[in-house]
Amino acid sequence: MTTRPKLRQLEALKSVVDHGTMTRAAQSLEISQPAVSRLLADLSGELGFTLLERKDGRLVPTQEARYILPDITRVLEVLKNITDTSQNLNDRTAGHLSVACLPGFATSHLPAVVTDFLRTRTDVTITLEPDRPERILEWIIGEQYDCGITDGFDGHPAIDSTTLDIRTVCIFPKGHRFAQLKKVEPEHLDQERFIHTRRDSRFYRALSDVFHKASVAPKHVVEARQFTAACELVALGVGVSVVSEIDARTYQDRLEFRPFAPSIPHKVSLVRPTHKLPSRITLDFMEAFKASLNDFVA
Incomplete structure (x- = not known):
């Protein structure tokens, strides 16, 4: 064999084996019966052996064809999977994201x-x-x-x-006096037990500048790297904090919050x-x- 079988030739053989006649195979493949015959003749010539024989009015695979049919089936299934996956990728319904x-x-x-x-x-x-x-x-x-x-x-x-600039809010334990306020301002935090983000963060520096300009000095009790950790500590009554509203809303059943002014977006x-x-x-x-x-x- 000097040439490789073509996909359409393999589909023609599989279709005839599945349907038993050239006519039904042609209908399944949506091509003419002579086209099916030509595909099978070319495939037989390339492989070097007869592919089909007639038995009880049906075309059945020869012993040699039976031997290679499992491989043909696997090839066609793999190609179908590739086609289906490609379609899913185009439809944005398949793939991996890290x-x-x-x-x-x-x-x-x-x-x-x-x-x-x-x-x-x-x-x-x-x-x-x-x-x-x-x-x-x-x-x-x-x-x-x-x-x-x-x-x-x-x-x-x-x-x-x-x-994106995300709004920040002041969070505090349920029952805290800040619940009476419409918004929390720097002077409200003077000497208040305060939980803050890491000192090397841009957000911490911006918040510290606001406190410095307002001449207030919260009592820094915990440095938490993440807003979620600050929310957990506030919910447990350790102190108050200023965090992203996204995180505050995640914990809104366990703590309270109010807008913080001036605005310091995260x-x-x-x-x-x-x-x-x-x-x-x-x-x-x-x-x-x-x-x-x-x-x-x-």
């Missing part, structure tokens, strides 16, 4: 976004990898993840980003590798995530 994110998002806002995203995408799989902002940026620059959710991003030539950046062509699933997910923040944008 997302690096801040630990707080992994346990608060993001699960609901992922749930909604997968509801109509039954064949899509997602990897969520939480870590600190520095590591997330390393992964995105190295093209190890499709996209990332981080904060404090100042730009990088290997990263494409969209940054910047959330959605990032992806600049030099890696994003899949349609990646772009759809990024749009879904941005849309999920619409109610929290400052």
Whole structure:
């Protein structure tokens, strides 16, 4: 055999074996009966043996054809799977997405976004990898993840980003005196037991500037790297804090919150590798995530 069998020839043989006649095979393949005969003759010539014999009015495979039929069936099934998967990818219903994110998002806002995203995408799989902002940026620059959710991003030539300003609020335990206020201002926090984010963060520096200008000095009792940890501590009565409204609403059954003035937005950046062509699933997910923040944008 000097040439390889063609896909249409294999389909013709499988169809005749399944239907027993050239006529029915031709109808199934939506081609003429002479076309089926020609495909089988060419395939027989290329393989070097007879493929079919007539028995009781039906065409049945020869012993040699029976031997290769399982392989032909597997080839056709693989090609069908490739076609179906390609269609699913074009329809954005299949594929894999890897997302690096801040630990707080992994346990608060993001699960609901992922749930909604997968509801109509039954064949899509997602990897969520939480870590600190520095590591997330390393992964995105190295093209190890499709996209990332981080904060404090100042730009990088290997990263494409969209940054959103998220409203922040003052959170406090249920029954706290702040519940009588319409909004919490810096002077209300003077000498108040305060839970704050990490000292090297942009958000902490902005908040500290506000306290300094207002000449107030909260009692810093806990430094928590993530807003979710601050929410948990506030819910347990350790103190008060200023956090993203996204996280505050996640804990609204266990604590209370009010707008904080002046406004100090928390910047959330959605990032992806600049030099890696994003899949349609990646772009759809990024749009879904941005849309999920619409109610929290400052």
